[in-house]
Amino acid sequence: MSNNIFKNTESSYGLIAIIFHWLMAVAIFSLFGLGLYMVELTYYDAWYKGSLDLHKNIGMTLFVALMLRVFWRVVNVTPKNVDQSASKLEVKSAHYAHVALYALMAILMISGYLISTADGRAIDIFGLLSIPALPISINNQEDIAGNIHEILAWTLVLLSAGHALAALKHHFINKNNTLVRMLKVLPRK
Numbered sequence: 001m002s003n004n005i006f007k008n009t010e011s012s013y014g015l016i017a018i019i020f021h022w023l024m025a026v027a028i029f030s031l032f033g034l035g036l037y038m039v040e041l042t043y044y045d046a047w048y049k050g051s052l053d054l055h056k057n058i059g060m061t062l063f064v065a066l067m068l069r070v071f072w073r074v075v076n077v078t079p080k081n082v083d084q085s086a087s088k089l090e091v092k093s094a095h096y097a098h099v100a101l102y103a104l105m106a107i108l109m110i111s112g113y114l115i116s117t118a119d120g121r122a123i124d125i126f127g128l129l130s131i132p133a134l135p136i137s138i139n140n141q142e143d144i145a146g147n148i149h150e151i152l153a154w155t156l157v158l159l160s161a162g163h164a165l166a167a168l169k170h171h172f173i174n175k176n177n178t179l180v181r182m183l184k185v186l187p188r189k
């Protein structure tokens with residue numbers, strides 16, 4: 001099975017993990033930009049409702065993608081660190097940074113869901129799938145979830161920027177294949 005390009009091996013990422021990683025990274029940065037832009041619009045702007053709907057639809061699609069991605073991570077092997085010179089602390093911090101990125105993605109998407117369903121209305125993902133609101137809601141749910149959403153969106157984007165800088169450091173300074181193996185499927189042994 002180790003020559004299966006879809007799966008991860010002990011030393012490299014497979015196609016599925018690579019596609020999830022990059023599609024979601026691009027979508028998250030786009031939603032961040034769209035989110036900051038759309039909250040400046042007013043009811044009288046032509047794209048007021050459209051931009052919000054697009055943000056919610058892509059966001060909820062990402063939530064489904066995240067669940068599939070985490071499932072895939074659990075049933076698959078996770079490649080081991082490539083940098084032999086890395087200290088224990090570096091290996092540990094990379095691991096916890098990845099866990100934090102997963103957790104931030106999840107809570108960000110859940111807080112978005114809680115803003116959008118605060119009035120009890122379901123979210124229709126591109127008219128294909130309707131996600132109902134929770135049967136209970138709390139006072140000021142929209143504002144509380146909105147504040148959490150804004151703070152977490154910034155935290156996720158800043159942490160992923162640090163994460164990207166770490167990847168670039170591995171590539172240009174340590175000159176190992178940490179970044180390359182997330183960009184293409186390396187030859188299987």
Ligand code: HEM
Pocket residue numbers: 028029031032033034035036039055056057058059060062063105108109110111112113114115116123146149150153154
């Ligand atoms: C990774 C995914 C997401 C990112 C990066 C993201 C990012 C953002 C950002 C930066 C804002 C502007 C915050 C502000 O300045 O007040 C925002 C607002 C918003 N987002 Fe998201 N979002 C994501 C997912 C979602 C999801 C899944 C939903 C709901 C289904 C959602 C619903 C909303 C709503 C309703 C607002 C407007 C909040 C307000 O009016 O204060 N977002 N988002």
Ligand code: HEM
Pocket residue numbers: 021024025026028029073078079081094098099101102105160163164165167168178179180182
């Ligand atoms: C919103 C943006 C991003 C998010 C949420 C994100 C998230 C993640 C997560 C969760 C992992 C761990 C994968 C696993 O479970 O094994 C990972 C790995 C990785 N990411 Fe990102 N990422 C983002 C953007 C980027 C960018 C812009 C770069 C490069 C410039 C990058 C480079 C990498 C590399 C090289 C790995 C593999 C690390 C290793 O082998 O230990 N990521 N990313």
